[in-house]
Amino acid sequence: MVQAKEGDTVKVHYTGKLEDGTVFDTSGDQDPLEFTIGGGQVIPGFEQAVVGMEPGETKTATIPAEEAYGPHREDMTLTVDRSQFPEEINPEPGQQLQVQQPDGRAAIVVVSDVSESTVTLDANHPLAGHPLTFDIQLVDLVSAG
DSSP states (O other), rough: OOOOOTEEEEEEEEEEEEESSSSEOOTTTSEEEEEEEESSOHHHHHHHHTOOOOOOOOOEEEEEEGTTOOOOOGGEEEEEEEGGTTTTTTTTTOEEEEEEOTTTTEEEEEEEEESEEEEEEHHHHHHHTEEEEEEEEEEEEOOOE
C-alpha cells in the first residue's frame, strides 16, 4: 500500500480538539481537506502526522503548541487607553477587532481584558499556546510527488 510522504497531495477528514476535549474544528459534513504535504498549507505538526499514513487509515495525533500555532507570546498583547477607542465601540472580552498596523496592514486582535480605563488586545492566534489533538483519516492520496 502507498504511504503518504513529502510532496504528496492528500485528502483527509479530521476533528481537532483542545486538551479538555473541546472540538475547535472538524471537516465533519464537508468535503475532506486537501493539501500538499510540505506545502505549508496546514500547521507543521498536522502535515507530519499524515506522513506515513495509508489511504483508509485513521489515527489520533497530539501536536505540541510549537508545531501548531506556536507559544502564546506576551509581546503580541497590548494594553491601550480606553479613550483611544471610538465612542461607538464598546469593547468586551472575546470580541474580535480589526486594527491597522504601523506598516498599514490590517490585523485581527481579540479583546482579552477590559477595565474602566484600559483595554487589552491580543494578536496571538486563538489556538496559540495550546497542544492540539487531531483525529485524522486519510481519505485519499491524490497524487504522489
